[in-house]
């Protein structure tokens with residue numbers, strides 16, 4: 001008898017046209033009532049709900065091993081309702097024939113769910129809206145949105161269940177630092193968009209970098225990085241890594257000879273670079289550097305924050321790991337801080353294990369905000385790509401602008417690389433105004449729509465003068481890294497292009 005999975009929670013026969021077959025033998029779980037959802041308990045006369053619950057329980061296979069990556073809890077595995085089943089049926093119908101064995105949610109095998117999801121959701125747009133939630137969600141609810149599970153710990157029915165958990169026969173999270181169902185849904189969505197086997201979400205983009213470097217670079221190891229990057233990342237690498245005996249070669253973004261030299265003369269563990277970089281939006285040829293690194297046994301980690309997974313999928317180009325400051329495009333609303341590391345399970349597991357010990361946990365409420373933000377990631381990024389491209393072209397022609405840095409412009413030194421490895425050039429345009437420190441300051445103080453603030457990637461446009469915002473404390477560092485007094489970083493939001501342009505035009509008159 002063929003079976004069709006509507007959700008991981010609900011499995012029933014096709015031969016009865018969507019109803020339970022009379023041949024189905026229902027076994028009732030011992031804690032049957034507790035496992036019903038609130039709605040199901042209210043409608044306890046509804047035998048259909050009971051049938052679904054019982055059928056799901058009856059069908060459950062053995063628990064997947066506790067890999068440390070989280071798993072389903074007791075309530076996650078069973079309760080559902082007609083509403084959930086009916087709505088799931090509509091979406092799952094086309095995939096159902098091939099996806100005949102999505103297991104019970106309590107013990108869901110992510111690969112089966114993920115496979116089903118990726119078959120059903122063919123594009124970034126559908127993945128951004130539904131991945132991690134439509135089929136694979138382990139939280140029992142008929143709500144469209146993934147609930148925020150505010151808990152610090154998870155309980156066990158008895159010692160045997162705990163022992164089963166410890167030995168990998170019962171899936172749970174045990175403790176909030178080790179995982180959370182809301183965060184897990186977010187991790188799945190991110191993995192789907194980055195085409196990653198696994199993702200770990202953490203409290204900030206900085207901590208994502210720190211956890212990745214701590215877990216994957218051994219004491220005494222050597223890393224390579226680039227001159228142009230987020231300043232705090234550089235400060236961490238310069239000040240903290242030497243305490244573990246980790247040394248570093250810093251290369252200019254386009255200097256492939258310097259990279260080869262560093263790989264030839266050191267036992268390099270990892271090359272860590274942004275692309276595009278902060279603030280000059282330099283682009284590194286991911287495929288090329290992946291090959292160079294791999295031939296020397298080094299890993300490649302790309303900070304893809306400026307690109308977002310909509311514009312660039314570095315794992316598919318050969319990178320081993322991708323990190324994001326989810327604070328930026330991923331969450332997209334300037335209202336939450338978070339970060340993530342995506343890549344092969346073998347590598348991400350090491351980061352996860354480190355993170356489970358050290359902490360840096362993403363709060364479940366923050367996870368929800370990021371999950372919600374991601375549903376419009378593709379729309380926001382497409383809008384930001386378009387407006388930024390038009391803005392870069394407009395600024396390049398403006399007499400009060402000395403230079404524009406935008407990978408979409410043919411004048412950009414890595415335009416040829418950006419064109420081949422990105423599907424859009426992002427929402428940040430950096431430029432130098434034709435003026436001195438004070439003229440630039442007058443310009444930035446005159447813009448009325450963008451906020452004068454740090455950060456980028458959100459719905460609200462943000463503008464800043466890096467000489468003040470990020471480098472005020474060190475003229476020496478400004479000189480080393482080419483941060484001129486007249487440099488502006490402009491993060492374009494989702495406002496109208498003409499409104500933003502008119503605002504800049506009036507502000508440029510003050511230079």
Ligand SMILES: Cc1ncc(COP(=O)(O)O)c(C=O)c1O
Pocket residue numbers: 204205206207230233274278303305306324325326327337338339455
């Ligand atoms: C490229 C890049 N990576 C990482 C970070 C750090 O992220 P977070 O602020 O979420 O810690 C930033 C912050 O601006 C950034 O620009």
